[in-house]
Amino acid sequence: MQTVNNFSQLNFRGDKSALADFLEVPVSDVVRWSNEGWYVEDFKIFSSEQDTPQYVLANNAFYSDKEFPLYYDDNAPDQSKPSLVFDIRTGEVYVEYVYGCPGVFFRTKFCFRLSKELSPEDISLLIDRNLDKFQKILNGSSVEYNGSEFVGRYSSEAESWVESLRESLINVEPSEDFLIHEDFDSFLESDPFGKKYNATCLSDIVRHLNIEIESNSYERCSDDLKNDPESAIISYYNWLLTDCILKPNDEVPDWVFEIEELSYFKKSQITLEV
Known part of the structure; x- marks a missing residue:
């Protein structure tokens, strides 16, 4: 990573016209x-400055490509212990083993150390509660280029929230x-009719x-359900x-129309065919 000026000097002997031709842009841009x-x-x-995302993006622990649960190892180097990671360049929050990042x-x-063994359900709740x-x-x-690398800059309020999260998580x-x-x-979404x-x-x-639902120890049905x-x-x-959500090639089993509350749809279907 280097400045445009240094790149021009090293590769085109400072000839900005040659660099413009290489990049296929006007010389004025270079x-x-x-x-x-x-x-x-x-x-x-x-650009020497980068816009940060407007909103936080929480990665769902259930669909993470990481292995869960994440086991806390007292003998592991501090840097490699599981942490909740917040990437301000993408806005993502996720769990990762961090080492030399x-x-x-x-x-x-930012890495927020997780001190206990947490399940995917725990992690999802933790992220949701701190979004x-x-x-x-x-x-x-904000993210700024300091001449060699991008670095994060933070307001005093943001810094205080970082410290608050570090102490609580x-x-x-x-x-x-x-x-x-x-x-x-x-x-029901993926297979509504079983x-x-x-x-x-x-x-x-x-x-x-x-x-x-019962196979998952962290999930329950409401009393009404x-x-x-x-x-x-x-x-x-x-x-x-009613809303025609089904795809045209999705077949509704006959037993569905035998349900009294849904029998109307079968009658409507017959009427349309006639």
């Missing part, structure tokens, strides 16, 4: 970049909080969903069929 301190990296031109050194990334604090850090941040214990489901929508497990009636759907799961499923089906 002159402006040189005067404003822009830099070159991998033959691409970048240049972004941390130049303060474009507003990460957002406040991002709001007070290291003491987070594994949680016993449960994710309470008020409906089955997220479970074709993958050969469902033949509404009871099969209910049974499968209960098993799926537990007492009347059929209504929640029928409500979802009604939404699918």
Whole structure:
């Protein structure tokens, strides 16, 4: 990484016209970049300042490519212990084993040490509960080129939120909080009619969903959902069929239309065919 001026000197003997021809841009652009301190990296031109993202992006621990749970090892070097990472250049919050990270050194990334063994559910809850604090850090941040590297700059308020998070996150214990489901929508989305497990009636759907939720120790159904799961499923089906969410090649099993509340859709279908 080097300034446009240095790149021109080293590769084109300071000939800005030659550099402009190489980059296929007007000479005036090269002159402006040189005067404003822009830099070159991998033959691409970048401004001396970078805009930070407007919003924080939380990476869901359930879909992380990292291995969970992350085990805390007292014998591991401090730098390699699992941490919650906040990258202000992308706005991302995620969990990673951090070791010798240049972004941390130049303060474009923050690492918040996690002192305990945390499950994906714990991590997701932890991130969700602190999103507003990460957002406040991002709001007070900027990234500037210091002549050799990009470095993070922060307002005094942002710095105070960084310290607050460092003190609180290291003491987070594994949680016993449960994710309470008020409906089955997220479970039904990919396979609404249970074709993958050969469902033949509404009871099969209910049974499968209960098993799926109960298999996760951090998830629970709300009391209403537990007492009347059929209504929640029928409500979802009604939404699918009414708003034509289904794709044209998606076939609705006959048993769905045998449900009294949904029989109207079958009659409508027959009327249209006639």
